[in-house]
Amino acid sequence: MGLDLLDQEPVKAGAEYDAEQAPVGAADVVFDKGEVDQVVTDQVGGSALFASRFRECAARALLLPRRNPGRRTPLWQQRQRASQLLQVAGEFGSFPIVLEAVRECLQDVFDVPGLAELMGDLESRRVRLVEVTTPEPSPFARSLLFGYVAQFLYEGDSPLAERRAAALSLDSRLLAELLGQAELRELLDAEVLTELERELQWLTEDRRVKDAEGVADLLRLLGPLTEAELAERGAEPQWARELASARRAIRVRIAGADHWAAVEDAGRLRDALGTALPVGVPEAFTEPVKDPLGDLLARYARTHGPFTSATAAARFGLGVAVTEGALQRLSAAGRIVQGEFHPAGIGQEWCDAAVLRRLRRRSLAALRHELEPVPPARARPVPPPVAAHRARGTPCAASTAWCAPSSSCRAPPCPRPPWRSWSCRPG
Known part of the structure; x- marks a missing residue:
């Protein structure tokens, strides 16, 4: 049993999508569009693909010197030197070779922007995901399976040293600039943020x-x-x-x-x-x-929305530099994230990872609520002056026509050209 992307059918315009009739299990593989990039980035950091791409990027940058330039270095020596370099570079999230390796994995290999666009189409119901069971893979799925086996055939045989990238902490700000991602400040809802902060407090x-x-x-x-x-x-x-x-x-x-x-x-x-x-x-x-200060700041982040280092420092009566260092340690451990989150904020802010996920989901729900269709009676309301004069059967300056009360009108309504005035009379 598998999910074939060729079986995705576009939803026709005007057609209603019944969520209760969706196949069971199809929604389990759909991620939120705002979380796809972060989920894939976290998983890529500890894969053999990232280790191999890092080795290639380091070799192109001449960071893996050869003992004899005239001879080719064996692959096992390249892996060993690349793992040693990764141990040092892993402590610096803004290391250029690390960012380039992640960019190649997310864009050149996996096409994460295309995946995020597909998740957005699934969320907006422009694409419907159908789960099918076939005796053999389709031509499209077969090509994907062949490419996966060819790419990860020896992944289980890779040395443990190449998997130490799991503890790698990336600079999310520089990575977002490299991948051309928009800040969440432009996407989050201010009213949702205020309501969530009141709940957390x-x-x-x-x-x-x-x-x-x-x-x-x-x-x-x-x-x-x-x-x-x-x-x-x-x-x-x-x-x-x-x-x-x-x-x-x-x-x-x-x-x-x-x-x-x-x-x-x-x-x-x-x-x-x-x-x-x-x-x-x-x-x-x-x-x-x-880590006493880290515990206090982590709890402060769990019970607040996006905040700055100066705000947290003023809360505990500390210096901004001391607070900034403790927040950096929490960010390296993955407990909080840094970025531009508050719609009315300026500069970099901090936010708990779980709070940010809740904020994303509620903002998306609020946006979906704004886009919901309204009943036909509310779609085109009648202006109050016109409605009042129609009830009295008198002409109105805001209207180009004169009409008697509907109770005394026996003839069916007819279209009224804008250049003529029509009157509907009994009989």
């Missing part, structure tokens, strides 16, 4: 706090909050004090303001921000962690 009506346990959940999920921020989410002042008396919350000072924080964050706040802890914090909550 627990500011909606369905997420208002109702008791002290809700305050504990707030401090654990959102991080340290001031009394004003707790009150904005429906919390009473005595609920935080009840948690403090039970040693489940502590009162600390961050960026010159008093905050309530969960007792589990005591060690992170002390090591990352230098916050003075109150007396009586259990020793189990003051043990050092691996």
